Amino acid sequence: MTFNSLLQFAAVLGVLLLLARPLGEYMGRVLEREAVFLDPLVKPLERGLYRLAGIEAEDRMDWKGYALAVLVFSGVGLVALLALFRTQHLLPFNPQRQPPLPWGVALNTALSFVTNTNWQAYAGESTMSHLTQMLGLTVQNFLSAAKGIAVLAALARGLRRRKATNLGSFWVDLTRITLYILLPLSMLFAVVLIALGVVQTLGPNPVATLLSPIQGVDGKPVLHQVLAVGPVASQEAIKILGTNGGGFFNSNSAHPFENPSALSSLLQVLGILLIPASLCFSFGRMVRDRRQGLALLSAMTLLFLMALGALHWAEQRGNPALRGLPVTQVLADQPGAEHPGGNLEGKESRFGITGTTLYATATTGTSCGAVNGMHDSFTPLGGLVTLLLMQLGEVVFGGVGSGLYTMLVFAILAVFMAGLMVGRTPEYLGKKIEAFETKMASLVILIPAASVLVGTALAVLLPAALASLSNPGAHGFSEALYAFSSASNNNGSAFAGLGANTPFYNSATGIAMLLGRFGTLLPVLAIAGSLASKKRTPPGPGTLPTHGPLFVVMLVAVVLLVGALTFLPALALGPIAEHLALRG
Amino acid sequence: MALLRPALVFAAAFSVLCGLAYPLSVTGIGLVAFPRQARGSLLVREGRLRGSELIGQHTEDPGYFWGRLSATQDAEGRPLPTNAANSSGSNLAPSHPELRKHAERRIAALRQADPSNTSTVPADLVTASASGLDPHISPAAAAYQVPRVARVRHLDPEKLRTLVRAHTRDRTLGFIGEPCVNVLELNLALESMR
Numbered sequence: 001m002t003f004n005s006l007l008q009f010a011a012v013l014g015v016l017l018l019l020a021r022p023l024g025e026y027m028g029r030v031l032e033r034e035a036v037f038l039d040p041l042v043k044p045l046e047r048g049l050y051r052l053a054g055i056e057a058e059d060r061m062d063w064k065g066y067a068l069a070v071l072v073f074s075g076v077g078l079v080a081l082l083a084l085f086r087t088q089h090l091l092p093f094n095p096q097r098q099p100p101l102p103w104g105v106a107l108n109t110a111l112s113f114v115t116n117t118n119w120q121a122y123a124g125e126s127t128m129s130h131l132t133q134m135l136g137l138t139v140q141n142f143l144s145a146a147k148g149i150a151v152l153a154a155l156a157r158g159l160r161r162r163k164a165t166n167l168g169s170f171w172v173d174l175t176r177i178t179l180y181i182l183l184p185l186s187m188l189f190a191v192v193l194i195a196l197g198v199v200q201t202l203g204p205n206p207v208a209t210l211l212s213p214i215q216g217v218d219g220k221p222v223l224h225q226v227l228a229v230g231p232v233a234s235q236e237a238i239k240i241l242g243t244n245g246g247g248f249f250n251s252n253s254a255h256p257f258e259n260p261s262a263l264s265s266l267l268q269v270l271g272i273l274l275i276p277a278s279l280c281f282s283f284g285r286m287v288r289d290r291r292q293g294l295a296l297l298s299a300m301t302l303l304f305l306m307a308l309g310a311l312h313w314a315e316q317r318g319n320p321a322l323r324g325l326p327v328t329q330v331l332a333d334q335p336g337a338e339h340p341g342g343n344l345e346g347k348e349s350r351f352g353i354t355g356t357t358l359y360a361t362a363t364t365g366t367s368c369g370a371v372n373g374m375h376d377s378f379t380p381l382g383g384l385v386t387l388l389l390m391q392l393g394e395v396v397f398g399g400v401g402s403g404l405y406t407m408l409v410f411a412i413l414a415v416f417m418a419g420l421m422v423g424r425t426p427e428y429l430g431k432k433i434e435a436f437e438t439k440m441a442s443l444v445i446l447i448p449a450a451s452v453l454v455g456t457a458l459a460v461l462l463p464a465a466l467a468s469l470s471n472p473g474a475h476g477f478s479e480a481l482y483a484f485s486s487a488s489n490n491n492g493s494a495f496a497g498l499g500a501n502t503p504f505y506n507s508a509t510g511i512a513m514l515l516g517r518f519g520t521l522l523p524v525l526a527i528a529g530s531l532a533s534k535k536r537t538p539p540g541p542g543t544l545p546t547h548g549p550l551f552v553v554m555l556v557a558v559v560l561l562v563g564a565l566t567f568l569p570a571l572a573l574g575p576i577a578e579h580l581a582l583r584g
Numbered sequence: 585m586a587l588l589r590p591a592l593v594f595a596a597a598f599s600v601l602c603g604l605a606y607p608l609s610v611t612g613i614g615l616v617a618f619p620r621q622a623r624g625s626l627l628v629r630e631g632r633l634r635g636s637e638l639i640g641q642h643t644e645d646p647g648y649f650w651g652r653l654s655a656t657q658d659a660e661g662r663p664l665p666t667n668a669a670n671s672s673g674s675n676l677a678p679s680h681p682e683l684r685k686h687a688e689r690r691i692a693a694l695r696q697a698d699p700s701n702t703s704t705v706p707a708d709l710v711t712a713s714a715s716g717l718d719p720h721i722s723p724a725a726a727a728y729q730v731p732r733v734a735r736v737r738h739l740d741p742e743k744l745r746t747l748v749r750a751h752t753r754d755r756t757l758g759f760i761g762e763p764c765v766n767v768l769e770l771n772l773a774l775e776s777m778r
Contacts, residue, residue, distance in 0.1 A: 076595045
């Protein structure tokens with residue numbers, strides 16, 4: 001690893017940790033309905049919306065009411081998306097005259113965006129009208145992200161309150177998160193992205209004259225280049241900040257119009273990690289113990305650094321399959337002859353190995369799923385790191401809200417295991433962790449894991465599914481494993497060689513995305529409800545403190561242990577087998 | 585059902601706010617404050633649109649600098665390099681036999697265009713970019729091609745190296761990203777030297 005790579009990594013993490021505290025404090029105030037500086041601007045709009053919807057800011061919901069509201073609202077979003085996909089040819093802002101989406105891909109995509117997965121079985125620039133991208137996909141980018149943060153807020157309230165049932169109002173949380181956090185941040189980020197070169201226009205695609213004609217396959221020379229454009233920056237901003245990841249273009253943030261420079265790429269990495277990291281501070285504020293949030297953030301950062309180091313090392317070593325050819329994969333830094341070196345297939349020159357591996361770690365550690373390089377072409381061990389980051393349950397900063405609530409489930413498991421070791425009733429933040437909480441926590445871990453493994457098994461057993469694999473041998477298995485790891489953990493990135501737009505993959509990943517989102521979100525709300533009803537016990541001599549370095553190490557160990565025990569056999573069949581074969 | 589009214593109201597309200605007001609106001613701000621970038625950083629020469637500063641163009645004319653390999657396809661799924669209406673990488677795994685074949689084919693084409701150049705080829709010239717539209721190559725990849733382009737165009741290699749340097753972008757703030765040569769801009773500059 002060069003000094004320059006280290007400098008880029010340090011810059012991102014340094015700025016992230018600097019911004020996380022003030023933003024986290026601000027978000028905490030928004031979630032607790034305290035006064036914030038945007039009040040004069042936004043408050044009237046907020047009040048108007050409540051009046052229209054017939055709700056009050058003081059409304060209360062127990063965990064079942066909260067869960068039902070999340071489900072109903074997701075259902076409405078699903079129907080709206082489907083309607084838009086099926087009628088886009090009749091609606092305005094469709095300069096390329098895109099036809100309606102077929103049912104299979106329409107349903108898969110609707111599920112994908114409602115669950116904050118943003119798995120894409122379609123190519124954006126050749127499928128979606130500008131209106132669909134804005135009114136459909138951009139809107140769900142906001143709302144699915146807001147839902148994740150809302151559920152985290154409900155869990156924090158459950159931990160904080162005593163002998164209570166009230167977890168707050170989902171509608172109020174949804175509104176405040178969208179109006180006070182997501183919209184202003186996106187607005188700011190979108191304008192910065194445009195300044196750096198991301199396109200934002202509603203006009204038709206410009207047509208350029210090529211430098212020299214390209215010989216088409218049918219023998220006819222191609223003289224022109226159609227430059228697909230659109231309202232990209234506005235969608236890009238929330239795609240990144242809401243850890244959504246669904247790209248405007250097929251090649252996502254590798255496309256120069258979506259991610260034009262190394263600086264825009266670094267800012268996108270920062271944007272992906274910003275809200276998930278900051279929420280640790282919001283959480284600490286909400287439970288009145290900042291050290292708790294800091295411990296969780298430390299565990300996340302530790303896991304992030306391990307993954308980043310491994311991924312960068314694997315990719316910088318290059319591709320052994322090019323051995324014997326007169327090709328250099330060595331990093332060079334002489335002025336006038338610089339070369340990034342390493343495994344450059346599926347990577348953009350402006351990002352190099354450093355920019356691509358940093359992005360890949362951030363996007364798979366959170367449930368973002370945006371990519372600035374093609375993970376399918378990563379070295380086997382590099383691909384393994386991205387797979388594992390998803391399989392761990394998206395807790396390395398994680399999705400907005402969902403990352404932290406899943407990490408809190410791991411914290412509950414960690415105190416439970418510690419309790420078993422010393423023979424005491426485990427507690428977390430003064431709340432006794434009993435059979436119900438432990439069962440629900442197990443569901444949060446087991447449902448996505450089962451979905452990954454069963455889905456992958458089906459994909460390699462059914463002949464119709466096997467046809468989707470684009471790479472031969474062990475890597476083909478990795479493609480299926482990646483698809484279900486991504487869908488079941490609501491990531492959305494892919495080993496994109498996979499032919500994902502088939503009846504099998506559209507329906508199987510659709511189910512996996514649903515299970516991954518609601519199979520974790522509902523048990524988390526159940527835990528929140530159960531914890532809220534308990535009294536608070538003061539810490540005794542046998543209580544495991546959950547804020548010190550000991551607990552951080554314990555938490556990291558539990559996350560890695562659960563992930564390794566569940567997925568090592570599958571990883572051995574895919575990336576590890578491929579690695580051994582390739583090294584020869 | 586008490587939940588249906590708020591669900592419908594918030595769905596409609598946020599569709600208008602996040603799906604229309606937000607993107608349309610960003611579009612407005614973009615077109616006023618950064619019109620060039622918002623429209624795609626287009627390169628116009630002598631009144632003709634020649635491409636975008638951000639989008640590569642495939643060429644195998646020995647008198648031009650060549651870019652990365654591109655795995656993009658046309659609407660029917662047939663190979664059409666640097667098709668900016670359908671971005672895509674190759675998605676070939678390192679172990680895929682095709683990946684090595686693509687590299688071999690590129691090396692053969694480079695050697696055929698310049699048999700006198702026997703130095704090793706920088707890896708970025710024999711691998712496909714992630715988008716298939718990468719506008720850049722590394723300075724090493726440009727330096728590798730200087731003798732060929734100079735010979736075909738009857739230019740002084742030293743003069744050509746100066747031109748390459750003028751189209752090389754160093755790391756932002758001295759440490760962000762990789763030094764890159766913009767191939768299309770460099771090639772357009774070659775044209776105007778004629």
